[in-house]
Amino acid sequence: xxxxxxxxxxxxxxxxxxxxxxxxxxxxxxxxxxxxxxxxxxxxxxxxxxxxxxxxxxxxxxxxxxxxxxxxxxxxxxxxxxxxxxxxxxxxxxxxxxxxxxxxxxxxxxxxxxxxxxxxxxxxxxxxxxxxxxxxxxxxxxxxxxxxxxxxxxxxxxxxxxxxxxxxxxxxxxxxxxxxxxxxxxxxxxxxxxxxxxxxxxxxxxxxxxxxxxxxxxxxxxxxxxxxxxxxxxxxxxxxxxxxxxxxxxxxxxxxxxxxxxxxxxxxxxxxxxxxxxxxxxxxxxxx
Amino acid sequence: xxxxxxxxxxxxxxxxxxxxxxxxxxxxxxxxxxxxxxxxxxxxxxxxxxxxxxxxxxxxxxxxxxxxxxxxxxxxxxxxxxxxxxxxxxxxxxxxxxxxxxxxxxxxxxxxxxxxxxxxxxxxxxxxxxxxxxxxxxxxxxxxxxxxxxxxxxxxxxxxxxxxxxxxxxxxxxxxxxxxxxxxxxxxxxxxxxxxxxxxxxxxxxxxxxxxxxxxxxxxxxxxxxxxxxxxxxxxxxxxxxxxxxxxxxxxxxxxx
Numbered sequence: 001x002x003x004x005x006x007x008x009x010x011x012x013x014x015x016x017x018x019x020x021x022x023x024x025x026x027x028x029x030x031x032x033x034x035x036x037x038x039x040x041x042x043x044x045x046x047x048x049x050x051x052x053x054x055x056x057x058x059x060x061x062x063x064x065x066x067x068x069x070x071x072x073x074x075x076x077x078x079x080x081x082x083x084x085x086x087x088x089x090x091x092x093x094x095x096x097x098x099x100x101x102x103x104x105x106x107x108x109x110x111x112x113x114x115x116x117x118x119x120x121x122x123x124x125x126x127x128x129x130x131x132x133x134x135x136x137x138x139x140x141x142x143x144x145x146x147x148x149x150x151x152x153x154x155x156x157x158x159x160x161x162x163x164x165x166x167x168x169x170x171x172x173x174x175x176x177x178x179x180x181x182x183x184x185x186x187x188x189x190x191x192x193x194x195x196x197x198x199x200x201x202x203x204x205x206x207x208x209x210x211x212x213x214x215x216x217x218x219x220x221x222x223x224x225x226x227x228x229x230x231x232x233x234x235x236x237x238x239x240x241x242x243x244x245x246x247x248x249x250x251x252x253x254x255x256x257x258x259x260x261x262x263x264x265x266x267x268x269x270x271x272x273x274x275x276x277x278x279x280x281x282x283x284x285x286x287x288x
Numbered sequence: 289x290x291x292x293x294x295x296x297x298x299x300x301x302x303x304x305x306x307x308x309x310x311x312x313x314x315x316x317x318x319x320x321x322x323x324x325x326x327x328x329x330x331x332x333x334x335x336x337x338x339x340x341x342x343x344x345x346x347x348x349x350x351x352x353x354x355x356x357x358x359x360x361x362x363x364x365x366x367x368x369x370x371x372x373x374x375x376x377x378x379x380x381x382x383x384x385x386x387x388x389x390x391x392x393x394x395x396x397x398x399x400x401x402x403x404x405x406x407x408x409x410x411x412x413x414x415x416x417x418x419x420x421x422x423x424x425x426x427x428x429x430x431x432x433x434x435x436x437x438x439x440x441x442x443x444x445x446x447x448x449x450x451x452x453x454x455x456x457x458x459x460x461x462x463x464x465x466x467x468x469x470x471x472x473x474x475x476x477x478x479x480x481x482x483x484x485x486x487x488x489x490x491x492x493x494x495x496x497x498x499x500x501x502x503x504x505x506x507x508x509x510x511x512x513x514x515x516x517x518x519x520x521x522x523x524x525x526x527x528x529x530x531x532x533x534x535x536x537x538x539x540x541x542x543x544x545x
Binding site for chain 1: 298299301302303322323324375376377378379380381382383386389390391393394395396397398400401402472473476477480481484485486492493496497500503505508509511512515516519520522523524
């Protein structure tokens with residue numbers, strides 16, 4: 001908790017900077033608005049105050065976003081399509097389902113790659129190369145193709161979330177399952193352990209730190225996949241759909257509110273995994 | 289060279305096998321082209337629409353490169369600036385790590401509003417996406433020089449900037465390049481996704497989203513192919529520069545001792 005104070009101060013500085021930036025960016029718009037209203041007797045304080053409370057600002061002030069979040073989350077029924085809880089729940093479902101299948105597939109593939117030698121040599125370069133490809137470009141197409149098979153709603157977005165979380169998990173887990181050093185592997189051999197025993201008693205436990213690290217990356221990637229997929233098929237709702245709707249109608253406050261909700265979801269997922277990681281790794285006596 | 293070809297053979301064979309299976313599967317099962325076109329159809333489409341694809345590529349890569357350069361440079365600069373203040377480091381690093389896990393591509397609609405439909409707004413998204421990985425990695429890199437080496441610099445009476453230029457920046461290079469490599473992919477993703485939110489009618493992300501709407505899936509695959517080749521070449525170029533830079537670093541030290 002040594003870093004709590006510095007973090008707090010940096011956050012406060014960022015908020016202050018945000019207010020200044022919001023005032024500066026919105027002031028020209030507000031000046032035009034005053035001019036249109038025929039007012040020219042406003043003081044600088046009026047101008048700044050009005051700039052920070054515009055309906056469609058270029059950059060909404062933090063308190064406007066908080067007010068919008070409060071209106072859409074606390075003041076609106078969770079089941080209402082206008083509230084953010086409804087949309088966040090859709091995104092969360094897509095993310096979790098996608099992440100579950102993506103991570104399972106990723107771990108399965110890592111185990112397969114590790115146990116079948118020829119597969120590793122032929123497939124691993126492609127899996128690594130696929131990391132350098134902007135995979136997300138496939139998202140709109142996957143949604144449309146699944147649509148042809150009458151797969152709509154949450155499923156296509158979960159597929160994309162799974163797809164995005166699967167690669168980092170595979171790469172991380174292959175690295176993790178290979179992390180025991182030759183000495184330890186030799187020891188297993190002197191015990192005449194079978195490959196399966198080596199896997200269960202040495203490789204799987206040794207891969208735990210890598211497992212949690214790749215889970216974090218995978219969960220974050222799954223959420224990005226779900227949000228981007230929602231942008232490409234926005235009629236089903238979700239945070240990505242809110243982003244798109246906000247950008248169509250110039251509702252900046254709405255965009256920021258959706259963005260903050262997505263950020264909170266992501267931070268919560270990664271935070272939960274981090275917590276689990278710390279608990280488990282401490283029990284397993286990993287030092288760092 | 290022989291060993292290299294032996295290394296390359298299995299993945300190439302695997303890739304060829306996948307392509308052959310794909311082609312055969314599409315033809316034998318009669319999969320409609322709007323679901324999955326055959327590789328041959330995709331390459332035909334690629335060959336016949338080179339001008340469109342080239343224009344898209346140029347449009348997108350502008351945003352990618354401008355944003356990548358600005359974001360990475362800013363990340364490195366801030367890392368060097370906060371390096372002298374442990375207080376700022378303790379404050380900024382947890383935030384940087386947090387932001388790295390957030391869905392930053394979501395700021396795309398805001399950037400499109402601020403900077404217009406052209407490549408500048410895409411570059412802005414890329415700047416934000418590439419900034420934090422560089423900040424976190426470069427900060428770790430700057431503290432990677434060992435205590436012994438720092439003491440040596442002190443006994444040479446080297447001032448802060450000499451230590452920075454001759455010891456700590458070179459020692460940070462592997463970390464910086466790690467961030468540069470991560471950022472290549474992030475930059476491509478940022479630029480393409482930002483184009484889903486509005487472009488002048490050109491660009492790879494625009495092409496993908498409109499051609500999906502027209503159900504000309506072969507064109508989508510052709511664009512994805514271009515994006516994949518561009519992404520991996522970008523990564524490969526950075527890795528090549530990394531090898532050069534690290535090589536220079538090692539040889540430099542070799543001459544000194």
